Amino acid sequence: MTTAKTAKATMTEMIEMAPTVEMTETVQTPPAECQSCGMPLVSEDVLGTDHEQRNVADYCKYCFANGAFTQPSMTMNDMVEYCVPILVAEGMDAQTARATMLACLPNLARWQAHAGQAAESSATSDTEQANLADPANCADLSQPVRLEQRDAIRLIGLAERTTNAREMSANGVIPQLWRCFWEEQVQQQIADPAQPGPIYGCYSDYENEIYGEYKILVGISANSLDHVPAGMSSTLIPASTYAVFTSRRGPLAQVVGETWQAIWKWSATSGMKRAFTGDFELYDERSMNPEDVQIDIYIAIVNE
Known part of the structure; x- marks a missing residue:
């Protein structure tokens, strides 16, 4: 059986191979890596x-x-x-990783287009461009909309560890x-919900901040963790101060991804220190339509 390690190249290996791919590929040969992030295809x-819904040869699904x-x-x-x-998770130090990506990404088609070397209009629909230009669909994600103190939160749901x-x-x-979570109707199986409506995507039990494993739990808040249904997991998030980011309205995958991108950028430049005691996405009545979603993301911060 082919192992996961041999079945796919790591991002580090892809970057090391990039000059060879660029020199040898022909017009008929699709790119070996995503022309946006560099992920091996x-x-x-x-x-x-x-x-x-047909596959494209030059971009990953993410x-x-x-x-x-x-x-x-x-x-x-x-x-x-x-x-x-x-790249850091794959063993590269942060400084080298950043320098490597700065050298690699400008050679990819998406970023060449941004530099004026190609037209990006073929990849982004007129409707999406209009939506992005509409102030009603925009959100300033450079800073949190507020700081909020919350008591401890008990959550029950389905969980995995990942990176x-x-x-x-x-x-x-x-x-x-x-x-x-949706197929198994997990929300209906939790007997004593604290808030039956809102759904949480909670990130906790960080091994090494953003670089290592963490626990992801999808579930709802509960009054007690004494009776967790079989096959489910629980998380207790301690009382914390949160930086709260509110997404724009739009398709679910887009608004969640771009809000996290803004959070990582803010975290690296704001001077506020993340606590990593438990962060969560909050999905409420604004999230009923997956094509027109607005969510809040709560980032635990250190009180100084």
């Missing part, structure tokens, strides 16, 4: 899709879906900050976790 499972970029407002620098933790690097690969567990 090693199987059809990781390919993006066009408007008719960057390009339904004929458009999943995070159309992302800049190349945002992508660098997103990819650095993945940011894993979620950027074809082996990510978070989409499947959400799918199981």
